[in-house]
Structure formats: structure tokens, C-alpha cells
Amino acid sequence: MEFHLQPIGIIHSPFTDKTQTPIQASRSQAKGVVEVYPEYAEGLQDLEGFSHIFLLYAFHESSGYSLLVKPFLDDQLRGLFATRYPARPNPIGLSVVKLIKRQGNILKVEGVDMLDGTPLLDIKPYVPDFDIRTDTRYGWYAARNK
Amino acid sequence: MEFHLQPIGIIHSPFTDKTQTPIQASRSQAKGVVEVYPEYAEGLQDLEGFSHIFLLYAFHESSGYSLLVKPFLDDQLRGLFATRYPARPNPIGLSVVKLIKRQGNILKVEGVDMLDGTPLLDIKPYVPDFDIRTDTRYGWYAARNK
Numbered sequence: 001m002e003f004h005l006q007p008i009g010i011i012h013s014p015f016t017d018k019t020q021t022p023i024q025a026s027r028s029q030a031k032g033v034v035e036v037y038p039e040y041a042e043g044l045q046d047l048e049g050f051s052h053i054f055l056l057y058a059f060h061e062s063s064g065y066s067l068l069v070k071p072f073l074d075d076q077l078r079g080l081f082a083t084r085y086p087a088r089p090n091p092i093g094l095s096v097v098k099l100i101k102r103q104g105n106i107l108k109v110e111g112v113d114m115l116d117g118t119p120l121l122d123i124k125p126y127v128p129d130f131d132i133r134t135d136t137r138y139g140w141y142a143a144r145n146k
Numbered sequence: 147m148e149f150h151l152q153p154i155g156i157i158h159s160p161f162t163d164k165t166q167t168p169i170q171a172s173r174s175q176a177k178g179v180v181e182v183y184p185e186y187a188e189g190l191q192d193l194e195g196f197s198h199i200f201l202l203y204a205f206h207e208s209s210g211y212s213l214l215v216k217p218f219l220d221d222q223l224r225g226l227f228a229t230r231y232p233a234r235p236n237p238i239g240l241s242v243v244k245l246i247k248r249q250g251n252i253l254k255v256e257g258v259d260m261l262d263g264t265p266l267l268d269i270k271p272y273v274p275d276f277d278i279r280t281d282t283r284y285g286w287y288a289a290r291n292k
Contacts, residue, residue, distance in 0.1 A: 043213035045225030049285020067189035079191030081269040123227040139195020
């Protein structure tokens with residue numbers, strides 16, 4: 001079974017170089033612009049009611065992967081799926097960003113951490129009931145070198 | 147540009163019928179089993195340190211989409227991207243589940259909301275620093291018929 005995905009837009013960010021991108025969206029106050037292709041614009045209706053959204057996107061500059069990786073925040077090898085490392089069997093990125101404003105098919109967002117020109121695959125509303133879990137444990141990340 | 151994805155595993159759940167699936171994972175205490183194909187098992191190392199994980203998967207039973215949809219929890223048409231509706235241009239599903247136990251390539255999880263046999267695309271650790279946003283507004287969902 002194979003799935004074919006086509007970008008529904010493009011994410012513009014200040015980061016043109018992999019070495020510059022912040023580690024994850026919550027650590028970034030960087031502003032970005034999500035340009036949804038006009039043919040999908042109607043699907044953005046009601047999105048402005050949400051303060052935060054998930055962006056799903058392609059890690060388009062990654063190729064290949066290792067099952068053990070050294071995360072940017074750590075100095076030990078970790079299982080790939082226990083990290084947010086970009087080079088993955090299915091290189092899909094996931095970030096929560098703050099939605100500042102929608103103007104038609106253009107979303108102004110804050111907290112981007114992806115490269116400029118990243119292909120957008122999907123947008124989902126961030127819904128606390130679904131997406132917030134408290135009482136969490138978070139393994140190596142909790143013990144990382146800060 | 148087109149991206150090709152191949153499942154890295156399969157999600158087993160109690161839900162064999164679309165009409166039975168819970169609305170979202172947080173409302174479900176249903177137990178499930180994530181079977182990661184053995185060739186990816188090494189990448190699961192360290193995952194057991196995390197209490198919660200994101201599952202990214204294919205909405206394999208959805209085909210086609212509308213840009214305006216009536217969400218399961220609402221009675222008005224909403225922009226597709228302001229909903230978690232399964233039929234989407236890129237039909238990728240996203241759920242946070244609780245990781246109960248890992249045994250090699252098998253993950254026992256709680257809070258599944260996807261169909262039995264769902265193709266798994268990726269696993270990411272749920273990291274509060276990245277994934278929890280407070281002070282949220284959540285549009286139509288806040289005003290829905292409960």
C-alpha cells in the first residue's frame with residue numbers, strides 16, 4: 001500500500017538554512033506566512049476561531065533516515081520515533097503554531113520552526129479537549145542537556 | 147511535487163465500523179495495539195520513556211473530500227481545515243494516545259479512535275514543551291452542541 005500526497009500550500013518562514021531553524025515551534029516566536037493554494041481556500045473558513053493550529057508538512061530537505069539518531073537537544077543515540085528528528089521513513093513534520101490572522105488563503109502565524117518553502121500537507125485546528133494531555137512523562141527530553 | 151508514503155505498521159483497534167469510532171482520542175478509553183513492522187522496531191527505543199505519543203496514520207477508508215463539511219460534533223457547515231474530519235486532500239490522521247507498554251515492536255496504547263487496520267505512518271513523542279498550548283480559543287468547537 002502506498003499513499004500519494006500533494007502539497008496544499010507552502011510555508012514561508014525566516015529560516016533558509018537548516019542550521020538556523022529553531023528546535024521546535026514552542027521555542028520560537030518567529031513569524032511565518034502559510035500560503036494555502038487558492039483552490040483550497042474555502043476549506044479555511046472558521047479557522048480564525050482557533051488561536052492555535054497544527055501544521056502538517058513535508059520535511060522536503062531530508063532524505064533517507066537512521067533508526068537511531070542523536071537529537072539536537074541530546075548527546076546520546078535515541079530511537080528515531082522517540083524524537084522529532086526530520087529524517088524519518090515518512091518525513092512528515094508536525095508543529096503547533098499560533099494563528100495571528102487569516103486573510104483569504106493567507107495565514108499569518110507565530111512560532112514557526114520549519115524551513116522557508118516547506119510544502120504544506122494539512123492544517124488541523126488545535127483543540128484542547130483532543131490535544132492537551134497533562135500528567136505526562138517525557139523520557140530523555142526531561143533529562144536532556146538544557 | 148508529490149510525496150509517497152508507505153505504512154510503517156498497522157493500528158489494531160476495537161472499531162471495525164466507521165459509525166462506531168469515537169470522535170477523538172481524548173474521549174476514548176479504548177485500548178489498541180500498534181504493530182510496528184519489525185524492520186522499524188529499532189527506532190522505537192526510548193519511546194517507553196514517554197507517557198503519550200502522537201500517532202500519524204492514513205485515513206485509508208476515506209476517499210475524496212469537500213472543502214465544507216458538517217463535523218460530527220456540530221450541525222453547521224465548517225471549513226474542512228477547521229475540523230478534524232477524515233476526508234481531506236491529504237488524508238492524514240493525528241491522535242494523541244497514552245502509551246501503556248512497549249514490547250519490542252508492539253505498543254499497547256489507550257485512547258484510540260481510529261479504525262481497526264489503520265495504516266501507521268509515523269510516531270512522535272508527545273512533548274509538553276512543544277505540544278501543549280494554554281490560553282487557547284477554539285472557535286466552533288467551544289460553541290458546539292454537546
